Amino acid sequence: MVTKVMALHSLRVIFAAAKFNLIITLRFFSGTAIALRLFAPIMTLGSAWILYNHIYQGALAPEFGSSGYMSFIAIGNAFYVFVFAAAFVVGRVMFWERAAGTIEATFMTPMNRLAYMAGIMVAAALNSLIDFAAVFLVGIPFGFQVTSPNIPLFLSSMLLTAFALFGVGLIVNAITLTFRDRTTTANTLMILYLVFSGLVCPIELMPQWAQMISKVLPLTYGLKIMRTSLLGVAASGVTYDLAILFIMGVAYVLIGALTLKLIEKNLKKKALLSVF
Amino acid sequence: MGVRRSEFAVEVRELSRDYISTRRNHLIGKKTTTIVKALDHISFEIQEGELFGLLGPNGAGKTTTVKILCTLLEPTGGHAFVKGYDVVKEAKHVRKIVNMVAGGERMLYYRLTGRENLTYFADLYDVPRKEVASRVNRLLELVGLSERADDEVEKYSKGMKQRLQICRGLINEPEVLFLDEPTLGLDVSIAKDIRKFIQEKIVKEQGKTVLLTTHYMYEAEEMCDRVGFLNNGELVAVGHSEELKRKMPLGFSIELLVTRLSNETLEGLKHLECVKKAITTDYEGETEDEKIDRLVINVESDKAVPKVLDYMSNKHCRVVAVNLRGPTLEDLFMFYAGET
Numbered sequence A: 001m002v003t004k005v006m007a008l009h010s011l012r013v014i015f016a017a018a019k020f021n022l023i024i025t026l027r028f029f030s031g032t033a034i035a036l037r038l039f040a041p042i043m044t045l046g047s048a049w050i051l052y053n054h055i056y057q058g059a060l061a062p063e064f065g066s067s068g069y070m071s072f073i074a075i076g077n078a079f080y081v082f083v084f085a086a087a088f089v090v091g092r093v094m095f096w097e098r099a100a101g102t103i104e105a106t107f108m109t110p111m112n113r114l115a116y117m118a119g120i121m122v123a124a125a126l127n128s129l130i131d132f133a134a135v136f137l138v139g140i141p142f143g144f145q146v147t148s149p150n151i152p153l154f155l156s157s158m159l160l161t162a163f164a165l166f167g168v169g170l171i172v173n174a175i176t177l178t179f180r181d182r183t184t185t186a187n188t189l190m191i192l193y194l195v196f197s198g199l200v201c202p203i204e205l206m207p208q209w210a211q212m213i214s215k216v217l218p219l220t221y222g223l224k225i226m227r228t229s230l231l232g233v234a235a236s237g238v239t240y241d242l243a244i245l246f247i248m249g250v251a252y253v254l255i256g257a258l259t260l261k262l263i264e265k266n267l268k269k270k271a272l273l274s275v276f
Numbered sequence B: 001m002g003v004r005r006s007e008f009a010v011e012v013r014e015l016s017r018d019y020i021s022t023r024r025n026h027l028i029g030k031k032t033t034t035i036v037k038a039l040d041h042i043s044f045e046i047q048e049g050e051l052f053g054l055l056g057p058n059g060a061g062k063t064t065t066v067k068i069l070c071t072l073l074e075p076t077g078g079h080a081f082v083k084g085y086d087v088v089k090e091a092k093h094v095r096k097i098v099n100m101v102a103g104g105e106r107m108l109y110y111r112l113t114g115r116e117n118l119t120y121f122a123d124l125y126d127v128p129r130k131e132v133a134s135r136v137n138r139l140l141e142l143v144g145l146s147e148r149a150d151d152e153v154e155k156y157s158k159g160m161k162q163r164l165q166i167c168r169g170l171i172n173e174p175e176v177l178f179l180d181e182p183t184l185g186l187d188v189s190i191a192k193d194i195r196k197f198i199q200e201k202i203v204k205e206q207g208k209t210v211l212l213t214t215h216y217m218y219e220a221e222e223m224c225d226r227v228g229f230l231n232n233g234e235l236v237a238v239g240h241s242e243e244l245k246r247k248m249p250l251g252f253s254i255e256l257l258v259t260r261l262s263n264e265t266l267e268g269l270k271h272l273e274c275v276k277k278a279i280t281t282d283y284e285g286e287t288e289d290e291k292i293d294r295l296v297i298n299v300e301s302d303k304a305v306p307k308v309l310d311y312m313s314n315k316h317c318r319v320v321a322v323n324l325r326g327p328t329l330e331d332l333f334m335f336y337a338g339e340t
């Protein structure tokens, strides 16, 4: 009975946090903002296109797969916006709440903290779908194409990656709060993902030590699954990756939940709830 | 854990809080550590249904106390209980039954409207869904924000934000409400309305408990049943304000308007045992063609009043008016703020 009430309350918290955070992000959303959000994918895909067609003259290692370099890059880029949601939104939400002075009000409520953070992740993920779609749309004129997509596999890659990145976001959240650092942690993480997850270059082409790093990053697996789902490769090839991604997600979220508990305790011990 | 239940709404036992701050003078200089004892073993309790005032100069430790009680800060020593629940070990339970409003413009989402803010917090507090809309409307009505309810908070004036904060503080109908300078920046009439609402509705009618900190002594005078004076992290006095005033060595002033006052009478008055000081000033006005003198007499306690009046009548002075001015909370504040 008590647990049921608690579970219902947590669901309500997830929903409320997602809803109101979407309102907060999108309230002053304008045409200019949409144009700005198209800018990054145009620049990235455009420069990749120039590199590929005019500098390397279309030469490509077989590891990139059969769908061409532009499809490879477009998918990598689309996924990158998810990392952004986790690292920059979930990873810094409490930092910003503390700066804005709302963290004391939210921490004073009896809500489940993990549910609250999950709500933030849902809002961030939904919001990043705009960028996600933008990358694919921008990619089409540059040569991005989907061959016999596997929709369920595509969706599971997104959900599982978002879940694992949520765990990573929780850990980043603890780091930004502890070290009172606004950007370095999130930026470092973004670069880590950019370089080591196979966003711009297939893992197989990377040196051995870099491949080791890529193995602990959930995005590596999510990307592989998504490429498989969109580029007409048999799904059976990624069963192992699906399992790893899921287990990794559970592990990251568990560690993240633990850091969330510890960070709250620590902030109250060290009187750091009302600092900037 | 959880066995100990207190009969008080708030019980504070030997509560201490140290702030440790380290600083470097240069980027790579030596670190120096300073410890501020913001609270030094304070103890007090608040009865159920009481409006308790925590007073004291800047930096006395009022906010620190409030933050510990609403689970936003951990004490470094001692214990505190709200409705018998330990604020550290049973924090989650405490959070359900308390809320806090602080002066200043924080604790609100600026990009959300007033109504959205309250609805959001209602969700986080798990207010019964059916009640949310009506409760939000009622609170907005109370603070006179109904018409601006659907504007973003960033467009509010300072006082409007403060009023919305008060609504946020009441959204979960807390059993114990902490108000840390709640009327900071409010105009006179709104402040008055809010004081009245807290006193009459929240405390008298609903029997809720309130801890108030304020720098406005008339506010404390008007609202509080009992007060505590904090200074330098120590609780230097606690009790009913009338009682504290009576005990205060500064004493009372009796102001008399008298006729037929002679110099001889005045000198005799000064030598009465209960009188510390007496001065006359001219008074503009007369009665039945007699000149009126204004006498201000400092006495140790209000018990001196009948003695002074008896003396005056023995000396055939006619007393036209009496005004006893006891020490105000402001006098108390000045007195206790001087103590270290």
Ligand SMILES: Nc1ncnc2c1ncn2[C@@H]1O[C@H](COP(=O)(O)OP(=O)(O)OP(=O)(O)O)[C@@H](O)[C@H]1O
Residues within 6 Å of the ligand: A271, A272, B019, B020, B021, B036, B037, B038, B056, B057, B058, B059, B060, B061, B062, B063, B064, B065
């Ligand atoms: N986060 C902090 N770190 C270090 N010292 C602090 C911190 N917060 C408060 N203090 C110190 O603790 C003491 C008590 O502060 P507190 O805010 O409780 O005072 P207060 O009674 O609320 O004062 P005011 O009337 O100005 O609001 C002060 O000396 C203050 O400098």
Ligand SMILES: [Mg+2]
Residues within 6 Å of the ligand: B062, B063, B064, B180
């Ligand atoms: Mg204060």
